[in-house]
Amino acid sequence: MHKKSRAIHRLWQNTLNSIAPRKSARHPTSPLPIVQRDAMSLGTYPSLNGRVVMVTGGASGIGEEIVRSFAAQGARVGFVDLEAFRGERLERELQNQGHSAKFILCDLKDAEALKTVTANLAEALGPVGVLVNNAANDDRHDWADVTPAYFDERVATNMRHFFFAIQAVAPGMISAGGGSIINLGSISSWQDAGDLPVYAAAKAAIHGLTRSFARKLGRHRIRVNTVVPGWVMTERQKQLWATPEALKHHLQRQCLPDPVQPVHVARLVLFLASDDAAMCTAHNYMVEAGAI
Ligand SMILES: NC(=O)c1ccc[n+]([C@@H]2O[C@H](COP(=O)([O-])OP(=O)(O)OC[C@H]3O[C@@H](n4cnc5c(N)ncnc54)[C@H](O)[C@@H]3O)[C@@H](O)[C@H]2O)c1
Numbered sequence: 001m002h003k004k005s006r007a008i009h010r011l012w013q014n015t016l017n018s019i020a021p022r023k024s025a026r027h028p029t030s031p032l033p034i035v036q037r038d039a040m041s042l043g044t045y046p047s048l049n050g051r052v053v054m055v056t057g058g059a060s061g062i063g064e065e066i067v068r069s070f071a072a073q074g075a076r077v078g079f080v081d082l083e084a085f086r087g088e089r090l091e092r093e094l095q096n097q098g099h100s101a102k103f104i105l106c107d108l109k110d111a112e113a114l115k116t117v118t119a120n121l122a123e124a125l126g127p128v129g130v131l132v133n134n135a136a137n138d139d140r141h142d143w144a145d146v147t148p149a150y151f152d153e154r155v156a157t158n159m160r161h162f163f164f165a166i167q168a169v170a171p172g173m174i175s176a177g178g179g180s181i182i183n184l185g186s187i188s189s190w191q192d193a194g195d196l197p198v199y200a201a202a203k204a205a206i207h208g209l210t211r212s213f214a215r216k217l218g219r220h221r222i223r224v225n226t227v228v229p230g231w232v233m234t235e236r237q238k239q240l241w242a243t244p245e246a247l248k249h250h251l252q253r254q255c256l257p258d259p260v261q262p263v264h265v266a267r268l269v270l271f272l273a274s275d276d277a278a279m280c281t282a283h284n285y286m287v288e289a290g291a292i
């Protein structure tokens with residue numbers, strides 16, 4: 001962690017301590033009882049062992065946690081991102097731990113490149129059984145400044161590749177007799193987030209995508225669901241937006257007092273990917289601590 005990150009982390013931790021000063025029975029010194037992966041009793045999904053999973057935007061944030069979580073279940077994980085350094089580092093780390101992981105560099109805005117990457121992943125790991133459409137970018141924008149070119153770029157970054165990734169993996173899932181597709185939505189299209197209108201609109205569109213594909217692909221036993229995260233404390237959020245005031249305000253909206261962490265989202269993704277969720281499709285599943 002570099003100096004700026006450390007300072008932000010300290011500030012953030014102090015804020016949390018002041019907001020949620022409760023003690024955990026298991027970790028008497030921690031004010032935050034159930035936020036760390038190590039402090040949770042986590043489930044195992046035998047059906048994910050050996051399954052081929054493709055995660056977009058898997059090099060950092062929630063996507064990275066999803067990649068790690070699938071690898072820990074024994075899945076064969078392929079992940080795509082435009083962050084070469086982070087992607088290669090994660091791939092190396094997981095492979096060194098004995099996991100099956102493959103990183104491919106790709107800008108998902110390039111639909112042709114996405115098609116090629118999906119084919120390459122299937123060739124390297126086997127037919128994709130689980131697709132997690134996760135990559136996005138929540139840069140803030142003022143409605144008055146949005147140009148048609150910026151609008152199109154935001155839609156390409158936050159929604160278009162979800163469609164084309166499904167189009168690329170669906171034939172293999174149909175041949176295999178089933179699959180699970182999980183699209184990441186966002187709390188921002190459910191509540192009054194005014195400072196990222198194109199992102200929020202693209203995220204709202206994900207729900208239509210999910211329901212439409214769930215109807216069309218359901219007969220092939222392909223399940224399609226949306227996971228809707230609340231405000232999740234990734235490194236990027238902590239560095240860019242999670243000021244003490246903003247975080248305090250948000251925690252007051254939640255029913256639960258602790259911030260949502262990437263691991264909480266990843267756990268729901270695992271469930272929906274697994275055979276445990278065999279009859280779950282066409283819906284939104286929230287991980288927002290009751291904030292909506
Ligand atoms: N963090 C939150 O509070 C939050 C809240 C609601 C929804 N979400 C959703 O969860 C998902 C993950 O969010 P996050 O906070 O981890 O984001 P993040 O910005 O931390 O990570 C996104 C990853 O996607 C990659 N990516 C972005 N654009 C790409 C492109 N064109 N091609 C390839 N890779 C690309 C980035 O390099 C990055 O590794 C997103 O769909 C986001 O909308 C996040």
